[in-house]
Amino acid sequence: MATQTESESSGGVLMRDRLVKRVGEAAAGGFVLAIGGLLAWILSTQVDYELLSSPLIARRFAEAFFLVVQIVVISSLLSVTLGVFVGLGRISTSRITGRIAKGYVEFFRGTPLLFQLFVIYFGVPRLWATGEFPFPDWALPAAIIGLTLNHGAYVGEAIRGGIDAVPDGQMEAARSLGMSRVMALREVVLPQAWRNALAAIGNDQIILVKDTSLLTVIAVPEIMSVFRNINSNQLDPWTPLVWVCVLYLVITMSMSQLVNGLERRSDWGSDSRMFGRLSGLGSGGDADGGEEA
Amino acid sequence: MTRPLVEFDGVDKSFGDTQVLYDVDLSVDEGEVVVVIGPSGSGKSTLLRCTNRLEEIQAGDIRLDGRSVIETDVNEIRQQIGMVFQSFNLFPHKTALENVALAPEKVKGRPEAEAREAAAELLDRVGLADQAESYPNALSGGQQQRVAIARALAMEPKVMLFDEVTSALDPELVGEVLDVIEGLAADGMTMVLVTHEMGFAREVGDRIVLMADGRVVERTETASFFEEPGTERGRQFLSRLL
Known part of the structure; x- marks a missing residue:
């Protein structure tokens, strides 16, 4: 009797599960149809394909694209480097260093990037007498400094979170072997913290890519600037928007590929790595030894 | 004595x-x-x-x-005292051999080849010669703890x-x-x-x-x-x- 009730009720639950799944599929399918239809309509009626493929706009977008790639590569490397030091500052045993790092993070996460860019681009040159500021082409350096300082704060917090997630036993074990705190951080804690923080850092670096679109307001000739220019000349937003969309996706998707690659590389001895080694070895002589115990 | x-x-x-x-x-x-x-x-x-x-x-x-x-x-005295923990605390980003060789190499400044050779001998002593290249993740608890013992012994503690x-x-x-x-x-x-x-x-x-x-x-x-x-x-x- 009891078993019957149970099987009946679990049958009911199964039915509901299936229903929810079907509703989800219908919603997702409907969404794809709606967006796909809209996109097809725009691409067929709104986009001027002659303009889209004209060498003039292609060249201007290509120039902007390579500029953005350069800005992203430099700001990325600088902000991740800065972030490592900010993260280390946050866990410093010196209270002063810890507070300075915290204050830095609070300021750069707590104010808009656009504000920071204005401070650096418009504000800083005014600290010199008129005509004395030594950098005539200040837009690009200002952009890189702004992106680096802003994203250094986010990367710093990701690194600190990554360090916090390393069990205390790791530091204790390293120190018990006679390593200094700095050596233990470098050899034992940071490599693990880096792995823990990678996903969050990758996320932030993708946001950095998109943040370059703000640079249009400090006269950096990046992708959005080209769009604004073409739109105001041609009175045709959709054609250049196709370029904008594709170019940003090219950068952000390469960035995720890079992050995925880095994550796989630090997947020490877990299943995927084991399989990687197994297939790399062909028959996998020594790699399957770990399974036996 | x-x-x-x-x-x-x-x-x-x-x-x-x-x-x-x-x-x-x-x-x-x-x-x-x-x-x-x-x-x-x-x-x-x-x-x-x-x-x-x-x-x-x-x-x-x-x-x-x-x-x-x-x-x-403190760093000098710890080199003379081997410590093995309840929770092993092996370094997960290093192979068994690297776990054992790390401190002799970095703390005592032994040449890498020498440290690794000594580490291989210690792994042999705890019965894990065949697991030298395994990461801790791939080892059983007992194997991990034996690596941890080898790691402590590598500093030649008193x-x-x-x-x-x-x-x-x-x-x-x-x-x-x-x-x-x-x-x-x-x-x-x-x-x-x-x-x-x-x-x-x-x-x-x-x-x-x-x-x-x-x-x-x-x-x-x-x-x-x-x-x-x-x-x-x-x-x-x-x-x-x-």
Whole structure:
């Protein structure tokens, strides 16, 4: 009797599960149809394909694209480097260093990037007498400094979170072997913290890519600037928007590929790595030894 | 042969307002295996952690080979004290071999090839020569703990401290770790073990130290402790185990 009730009720639950799944599929399918239809309509009626493929706009977008790639590569490397030091500052045993790092993070996460860019681009040159500021082409350096300082704060917090997630036993074990705190951080804690923080850092670096679109307001000739220019000349937003969309996706998707690659590389001895080694070895002589115990 | 290697002299230890060690006196001779037993919270692990200064003591002194642990450079003294933890604490981003070779290479400045060769020998000694290239993730708990023992031995310590090293292991994996420790005892290594494995304590220990409420309440030759404890606390502790 009891078993019957149970099987009946679990049958009911199964039915509901299936229903929810079907509703989800219908919603997702409907969404794809709606967006796909809209996109097809725009691409067929709104986009001027002659303009889209004209060498003039292609060249201007290509120039902007390579500029953005350069800005992203430099700001990325600088902000991740800065972030490592900010993260280390946050866990410093010196209270002063810890507070300075915290204050830095609070300021750069707590104010808009656009504000920071204005401070650096418009504000800083005014600290010199008129005509004395030594950098005539200040837009690009200002952009890189702004992106680096802003994203250094986010990367710093990701690194600190990554360090916090390393069990205390790791530091204790390293120190018990006679390593200094700095050596233990470098050899034992940071490599693990880096792995823990990678996903969050990758996320932030993708946001950095998109943040370059703000640079249009400090006269950096990046992708959005080209769009604004073409739109105001041609009175045709959709054609250049196709370029904008594709170019940003090219950068952000390469960035995720890079992050995925880095994550796989630090997947020490877990299943995927084991399989990687197994297939790399062909028959996998020594790699399957770990399974036996 | 019987010269004191580790000496605890009136050691007091507090965490904030809570005192966990009271006036502990204990002497461990060279080559001796001392097993520290006692109920949870009696201060056994803290005593070990004070020895290599993972915890600082508030009063008294601890000497290793006649030198005050407190007054010697902490990184120098730790090189002479091998510590093995309940939770293994292997470095997950390093292979078994790298775990063992890391400290000799970085701390003692041994050339990499030499450190790795020595590490391979130590892994062989704990029966894991075939797992040298495995990452800790791919090893069983018992194997990980044996690597951890090899890692501690790699610094050629004067004394080895074992902090409940089998407590986190599945029962069928305890034996392989205890075998390694027994081997070390046979080789004359000075050891202090905190353990709940009474059978093993009886087998490998030269002396039993019973702690309760932060005090050493009994220290006796192993055989006589298990036959007839010298104190009421000892009798109570043993009777609760049986």
